[in-house]
Amino acid sequence: MGICLSIFGFSKPRSHDIHISASSDEDCYQPKPPKRPAQDRYNPPPQSAATKPAPTSKTSVKSQTTPTPFSASNIGPVLRKPYVDITKIYDLDKELGRGQFGTTYLCTEKATRRKYACKSISRGKLVTESDIEYVRREILILQHLAGQPNIVEFRGAYEDKENLHVVMELCSGGELFDRIIAKGSYSEKEAAAIMRQIVNVVHVCHFMGVMHRDLKPENFLLASNDDKAPIIATDFGGSVFIEEGKVYQDLVGSAYYIAPEVLKRSYGKEIDVWSAGIILYILLSGAPPFWAETEKGIFEAVLEGNLDLENPPWPDISSSAKDLIRKMLTRDPKSRITASQALQHPWMKVDGDASDKPIDSAVLARMKQFRAMNKLKKLALKVIAESLSEEEIKGLKQMFKNMDTDGNGTITYDELKTGLSRLGSKLTEVEIQQLMDAADVDNSGTIDYVEFITATMHRHRLEKEEHLYKAFQYFDKDGSGFITRDELRQAMAQYGMGDEATIDEVIEDVDTDKDGKINYEEFASMMRKGTQDSTINLT
Structure with a gap:
């Protein structure tokens, strides 16, 4: 079972972002422009949120119990809000998975009996202020992106004296590549339907002033086991709010999907389009374009940039698909296609150039090995x-x-x-x-x-x-x-x-x-x- 888990802030949208029409598509969850109005960038107040008066019983959520009497000792250091006993709101059920910082549980909301995933993060693992800020930022980003298509639903964050609990949408359909492999075959047209959803996530994030910074297949899950279930983007832990004019230098991402400018420590939101382009390359060939026996070797291959679109299976892939890959994997970020432009590419459109012909079975075999x-x-x-x-x-x-x-x-x-x-x-x-x-x-x-x-x-x-x-x-x-x-x-x-x-x-x-x-x-x-x-x- 997949787990939709991940976590805040705003930025003015770019004037050149292209809105995508919401025409129907029976093959996938159709890309849509952001539903929310544009908002100014979030600027936190100089004073801690802990200095704000506590919410009264009239304004608190019915099912949420907050400590009384209110005092500084009842304020959590991570969320800067009163401690909450999550078991008053959710029943924590079986364990779904474990990670370095916490454990993920299946949980059931008491009021509605709806099932979600709850990631319980040990506060003892958040050992520095930067750790805490990292978690706060993820929560803010997920709150900011709430309600957008193909993005994991954030339900709430709660803190007690031992753990931080983040409740998210439960994605029961498993990982995207597992679904593709289990199906046994697919066509360029089906790959295009998948990529429309992935690139739409990038488009929505950029439109709303967010840079994901760690797009990879493992971060895309299926909402359910239904054949037409939408793809859901998860894990916004590495994401940041885009600051106009800022050049980012943090080394982030995952080796196969990392853009060359990240390795050069000078990048912007264009890195998300590169990562999506790598996913497209894998969908059509079964393996990443830049490969080596070690992580350092992968980085060197990324920097060298020898993009193979000539050897099998590429002769059997449409020229339109290869054109889109070249544009998404353009080495100069300023010349790279934007997410909104990629959604308008002839190969990406619902009735576009993508072929119905099944992709060579050797591609699926390579993908199986990679996965x-x-x-x-x-x-x-x-x-x-x-x-x-x-x-x-x-x-x-x-x-x-x-x-x-x-x-x-x-x-x-x-x-x-x-x-x-x-x-x-x-x-x-x-x-x-x-x-x-x-x-x-x-x-x-x-x-x-x-x-x-x-x-x-x-x-x-x-x-x-x-x-x-x-x-x-x-x-x-x-x-x-x-x-x-x-x-x-x-x-x-x-x-x-x-x-x-x-x-x-x-x-x-x-x-x-x-x-x-x-x-x-x-x-x-x-x-x-x-x-x-x-x-x-x-x-």
Whole structure:
């Protein structure tokens, strides 16, 4: 079962944004212009929201219970509102999934008996003010985008003394690519219907002053199991409100889908169109255009920009589709097509150039392989993330301050070497240099805070043998030294991540010696390669 979960602010719409007509389309949820009127950018008041008077019983929601008497001690530090006992509003049911910061539950609203997803985030995991601001911003963005087509429905956020609870729409139809693979075949016309919804999400976000910054297939779920269920965009954790004239520098996104200007630390909202273009490329070919064995290699391929539209299956793909891909993956952001313009492209239109001819079955086979590897690694990362203590997460952030001895916001090789040694690290000089090279994405010769956290969290999760082995043991329930088909089925079923076909694909792709099971060496090799989703971790 999929989970629509993710989280605020406004910006004036661009005068050149093109409104999309709401003509009917039986194949997909038709793109529409934003329903809300344009609003000025949100500017938070200088005083904390906690200084505002508490809501009276007359204005509070009936089912919501707030502490009395009102006092500063009853104000939550994250939402800056009175504590709320969520169990007075929702029944928390079975666990749907776990992540580094919290657990997601199926929940039922007491008043209506409607089912939603509730992500409970441990306040102990929000260790810095930036963590708290990150969550607040996501909530604000989801509130701002509420009611828009193809965007997850935000129900509410509640805080008690232990957790922050975010209640969202429950998307029971699963992940987009899983639905495509399960169907067994599809045409360009069906791919166009999917892309209209994805690009419309980008259009709506940009029109309303939001940059998503992490578009990828995993963030698009189906609202239900119905064949015509709309696609829902989730996870706005990396999103920001667009500030006019600002050049963004944060390293965000996921490796395969990241735009070259992000790696160059100078970008704007155009990066979302690039990411959508990568999704379109995968839909039509079964694999991403920029691929390598490591995350660093993927970044290098993105920067080189060799876009293959000549080799199979591309000779069988329409010239109109390839034209749209070229325009969405134009390297110069200023020349790149906008989301609103992409929706008007002949291939994208309802009765446009997209062909009814089924796409080559080899494309679906490649997509199965790509998704299978992603799924096993995604599940393994969940296991590893759960094993990290609050102190380990907090410690990574403190490490940077300890190493940046001159306090200039960057770390040199000597500072890194000295700092790691002072903190008791056993890394060799070769490993330190490898860490430096991998972290210094912009080739400045130094590591800034974001680069450091990215590299250390990546190493912390994937390259520490004890974490890898702990993840392997999670799957190897009987301690035989192998992950069997039954053990894989049990683990993936627990997280609602795969059916028999997916299990077959995982075994086939990871089991290199073809003995029908996965040993530790095969598992570790899969985890360290770049053939899976490689999200840049900024926490």
